[in-house]
Amino acid sequence: MSNTVVLVGALDTKGQEYAFVRDLIAGEGLETLVVDFGVMGKPAFTPDISREEVAAAAGADLGYLSSGEHKDEAMEAMAAGLAVVVRRLYDEGRLQGILGMGGSGGTSIATRAMRELPVGVPKIMVSTVGGGDVSAYAGSTDITFMPSIVDVAGINSISRRIYANAAGAIAGAVKVETPPAAEEKPLIAASMFGNTTEAVDNARRIMEDRGYEVLVFHATGSGGRTMESLIRDGFIAAALDITTTELADTVCGGVFDAGPERVQAAPAAGIPTVIVPGCVDMANFWGIDSVPERYRQRNLYRWNPNVTLLRTNVEENRRIGEMIAAAANLATGPVAILLPLRGVSMLDSEGQPFWDPEADHACFEAIRSHTGGHVDIIEVDANVNDPAFSSVVAQTLLEMLDDQAQVGS
Numbered sequence: 551m552s553n554t555v556v557l558v559g560a561l562d563t564k565g566q567e568y569a570f571v572r573d574l575i576a577g578e579g580l581e582t583l584v585v586d587f588g589v590m591g592k593p594a595f596t597p598d599i600s601r602e603e604v605a606a607a608a609g610a611d612l613g614y615l616s617s618g619e620h621k622d623e624a625m626e627a628m629a630a631g632l633a634v635v636v637r638r639l640y641d642e643g644r645l646q647g648i649l650g651m652g653g654s655g656g657t658s659i660a661t662r663a664m665r666e667l668p669v670g671v672p673k674i675m676v677s678t679v680g681g682g683d684v685s686a687y688a689g690s691t692d693i694t695f696m697p698s699i700v701d702v703a704g705i706n707s708i709s710r711r712i713y714a715n716a717a718g719a720i721a722g723a724v725k726v727e728t729p730p731a732a733e734e735k736p737l738i739a740a741s742m743f744g745n746t747t748e749a750v751d752n753a754r755r756i757m758e759d760r761g762y763e764v765l766v767f768h769a770t771g772s773g774g775r776t777m778e779s780l781i782r783d784g785f786i787a788a789a790l791d792i793t794t795t796e797l798a799d800t801v802c803g804g805v806f807d808a809g810p811e812r813v814q815a816a817p818a819a820g821i822p823t824v825i826v827p828g829c830v831d832m833a834n835f836w837g838i839d840s841v842p843e844r845y846r847q848r849n850l851y852r853w854n855p856n857v858t859l860l861r862t863n864v865e866e867n868r869r870i871g872e873m874i875a876a877a878a879n880l881a882t883g884p885v886a887i888l889l890p891l892r893g894v895s896m897l898d899s900e901g902q903p904f905w906d907p908e909a910d911h912a913c914f915e916a917i918r919s920h921t922g923g924h925v926d927i928i929e930v931d932a933n934v935n936d937p938a939f940s941s942v943v944a945q946t947l948l949e950m951l952d953d954q955a956q957v958g959s
Contacts, residue, residue, distance in 0.1 A: 553646040553724050554581040556639055558632060558660045560652065561586040561601075563703075565594020567651055567713060570705055574717035575649075580724060583644065585635060587628045587659055589616045599635060607631035607638075629659040636663035640671065647672035647724035649716060651702050654679050661687040668783045672723035676716045678702060690775035694719070735763040736787035738947070739777050739816070742766050743793045744853070745895035746828045748935040749943070750792055756944035757790070762951075769793040769829070774808035778815035788823065788947055789816035792934070795829035797870045798862050802833035803842065813877035820883035822950035824943055826890065827913050828934050830870045831898040831906065832859040851903050859897070861904045864912040871916025878925045884950040886926035888943055889914050890934040899933050 555575050559568050561584070572582045586597035587604050589612065605612040608631030615624040639645040648667065650660030657677040664673040665688075673693045677684075680697035687693070696716055700708050738757050742750040754764040765786075767777040774796045780786055796808035816823040832851075835841045835858045841850060849861035862870070878885050891914075897904035918927060928946065932939040 552579075552581045554583050554644055555647045555649060555720055555724055556636065556645045557582055557584045558587060558636065558648065558650045558663060559585075560588035560656055561593035561595065561597055562588035562591035564588075564651060564656070566705060567702055567709070569595055570710075571649065571651070571713050571717045574714060575721050578717070578721035578725070580721055583639065585632065587632050589624045589628060590618065601628075604628055604631040604635055607634040625655060625659065629662040632659055632663040633666045637666040640667055645671070647674075647720050649674045649676070649720045651676040651698070651713070651716070653677070653702060656702070657687055661689075661693055664693050665689045665691045667691070669780060669785070670728075672720055674716055674720045674723075676702065676712060685772065690772065690779040735761060736951075737785055738762045738764045738788050738790060739781060739786045740764050740766050740790040741769045741774060741777060741793040741828075743769050743795055743829045743895075745795075745832070745897055746793045746934055748896075749826075749828065749940040750790070752937055752940040753790055753792065753944040753947075756941065757947070760948060762787075764790070769795050769806065769808075770834075771796055771799065771806040771808045774812050778808075778812070781815040781819050781821065784819075786816070786819075786821060788821050788951055790824050790943060790947060791816060792824075792826045792940075792943065793828040794825065794870075794874060795832060795834075797873050798830050798833040798866065800873075801866050801869050802845075802860060802862065804833035804835055804860070805840075806834045810873065813874060814880055817878055817881035817883075817885050820881070822883060822947055822954060823878075823881065823885045824947045824950075825874060825878055825885065825887045826934060826943065827870065827874055827887075827894050827917070828890075829895045830867065830913055831862055831894050831904045831909065833862060833866075834859060849904065851897060859904075861906065862909060864909050867909045867913035868916045871913040872920050874913075875917045875920035875925075879920075879922045881924060884926075884953070885924075886928055886946050886950075887917055887921065888939070888946065889917065889927065889929045890936075890939050891929055891931050892936070893933040896933075896935055899935075 584597040585599040586601045608627045610627035676696045680695040767773040799807040851859040893899045
């Protein structure tokens with residue numbers, strides 16, 4: 551069976567462009583499958599999957615959507631329907647790569663579908679917004695954005711080259727074979743920050759010595775979301791969630807907010823999980839001038855010229871602790887929360903700017919008070935970065951993995 555590139559777009563307004571790209575991809579020896587999500591005019595050519603099928607996948611009526619009076623509903627319905635169709639094509643083995651082209655509206659619809667696909671499936675979006683902040687479109691997936699330079703509106707001397715590059719890029723990505731690793735090792739996900747680097751590095755070395763491969767994710771909002779996306783997709787065998795600082799940004803409105811569901815993916819997936827309230831002493835903002843007025847009189851630390859840290863207070867730590875406990879309570883497999891009693895970051899050490907035992911205690915007590923009996927809580931009289939602490943973190947996870955292996959044998 552030949553590899554297939556799925557093309558998703560509005561064939562009423564972009565039909566000429568999609569026909570051009572389709573033919574180029576076919577010229578590379580690949581099959582194409584075109585999905586139309588336009589709702590207004592007649593499609594420029596007959597797609598393989600019609601707009602009616604896309605609307606039906608969302609439980610919507612195309613006649614209602616195409617009246618011109620329900621544009622917002624049409625965008626939402628076609629995005630939802632396309633996501634269902636694209637995921638089904640992948641599950642059926644009929645999608646080895648996907649490409650979309652369009653403006654902000656088309657980009658929104660196409661990338662929602664792309665986000666349904668696992669990491670590693672080639673995804674290219676040629677977009678008028680491709681040169682700006684595309685984080686809302688990309689989410690935590692590996693979508694490649696290609697700026698269209700000119701509007702996606704016909705074939706001209708500029709767009710011809712851009713579209714040809716896009717066709718070549720998706721064809722090459724689909725055709726290339728990923729070389730196998732010398733040895734496939736179980737993957738461990740770990741979250742890290744500059745203020746927990748020593749802890750993660752030590753735990754990583756211990757895990758690697760036992761034959762595991764550790765993927766480290768920087769806890770900057772997108773890093774946490776990406777880690778949890780891989781967990782949900784089944785790539786990860788166990789989690790060392792040592793740096794849960796993104797919850798501090800959720801509570802305080804910081805720039806590294808990964809959403810209130812952060813920390814939940816690993817416990818809910820049932821994989822062995824160790825959680826640490828690492829760096830919950832700090833919420834992150836950009837330069838000092840970006841810090842909201844309500845925080846200007848609080849304990850602030852200039853991490854570098856572009857990042858300012860806010861020391862979280864007692865009430866904020868209490869809320870963070872409750873969120874960590876709620877996430878751990880979702881566990882369907884082994885889970886433990888480890889508490890570093892002498893500080894949750896490098897800055898939260900005795901004599902350092904963020905040392906605040908009262909705030910830390912509020913977080914720890916909230917965790918103790920709100921976790922269920924199936925969650926192990928282990929207290930270590932050390933700072934998060936002390937080898938004594940990170941060694942216990944690694945050993946706790948290794949014991950979970952060993953127990954899991956014994957049950958499965």
